Amino acid sequence: MLRLFGFSAEKAKDAPATLTVGGRTLAITFRRHQKARRFILRLGRDGQSAVVTMPTRAARAEALAFAERSSFWIAGQLVKQKTPHHIAHEAEILFRGELHRIIASGGRRGLVVHDAVARTLAVPGDEAHLARRLTDWLKAEAKRDLTQASGRYATAMATRYRRISLRDQKSRWGSCAADGSLSYSWRLILAPPMVLDYVAAHEVAHLREMNHGPRFWRLVLSHCPEARAAKQWLKRHGHELHRLQVKASPQG
Ligand SMILES: [Zn+2]
Numbered sequence: 001m002l003r004l005f006g007f008s009a010e011k012a013k014d015a016p017a018t019l020t021v022g023g024r025t026l027a028i029t030f031r032r033h034q035k036a037r038r039f040i041l042r043l044g045r046d047g048q049s050a051v052v053t054m055p056t057r058a059a060r061a062e063a064l065a066f067a068e069r070s071s072f073w074i075a076g077q078l079v080k081q082k083t084p085h086h087i088a089h090e091a092e093i094l095f096r097g098e099l100h101r102i103i104a105s106g107g108r109r110g111l112v113v114h115d116a117v118a119r120t121l122a123v124p125g126d127e128a129h130l131a132r133r134l135t136d137w138l139k140a141e142a143k144r145d146l147t148q149a150s151g152r153y154a155t156a157m158a159t160r161y162r163r164i165s166l167r168d169q170k171s172r173w174g175s176c177a178a179d180g181s182l183s184y185s186w187r188l189i190l191a192p193p194m195v196l197d198y199v200a201a202h203e204v205a206h207l208r209e210m211n212h213g214p215r216f217w218r219l220v221l222s223h224c225p226e227a228r229a230a231k232q233w234l235k236r237h238g239h240e241l242h243r244l245q246v247k248a249s250p251q252g
Contacts, residue, residue, distance in 0.1 A: 097192030198230030
């Protein structure tokens with residue numbers, strides 16, 4: 001086969017497009033690939049974007065028409081993506097920003113085992129109590145990470161907090177009361193560690209500056225250079241952390 005435009009055409013960028021599916025606007029980007037023999041559409045994990053991979057010499061208009069024809073399929077995938085997550089054997093959940101598979105390890109009662117290499121969370125005991133036990137464990141891990149991060153930032157910013165409590169509010173990731181008490185959403189343990197760190201840096205900085213003025217942000221950024229990226233992450237993905245359905249122990 002004579003390939004006249006092979007390399008340069010493969011590298012060429014096609015202008016992105018948008019597609020409205022079920023009231024939602026998706027950003028569509030096109031990627032030409034030498035080995036592609038047909039159009040392939042992949043939906044982004046954010047549920048707001050899709051990539052169409054296309055043969056090197058296909059027309060962008062054809063690729064867009066393909067995406068439009070796929071609307072029904074996309075709508076189905078979006079519904080699936082938005083289905084609330086449950087804690088169950090073989091289900092996958094985010095833990096410190098990475099997907100982990102939950103395993104009911106059976107046997108007698110024992111501790112939840114986190115395998116960072118295999119990316120599993122093994123929960124022993126009766127499977128009927130798996131959701132509650134894992135939720136309790138996630139909250140304990142959240143408390144530990146948030147206590148460590150708050151302590152570290154309090155030392156660095158030469159301040160001190162009174163106490164830490166965990167909550168599960170949809171409207172805020174953390175708060176700082178006038179009496180020096182900090183409270184955080186336990187769901188921050190599901191997010192990448194830099195996000196949890198940022199929220200701790202933010203609330204601890206309020207112990208020094210009870211506002212969001214320039215001095216406050218200078219303080220946060222000087223101790224947490226990733227603050228902007230973390231803020232952006234929460235804006236884009238924060239809602240996903242609330243999709244996990246949990247069963248809490250009576251004491252919360
Ligand atoms: Zn604030």
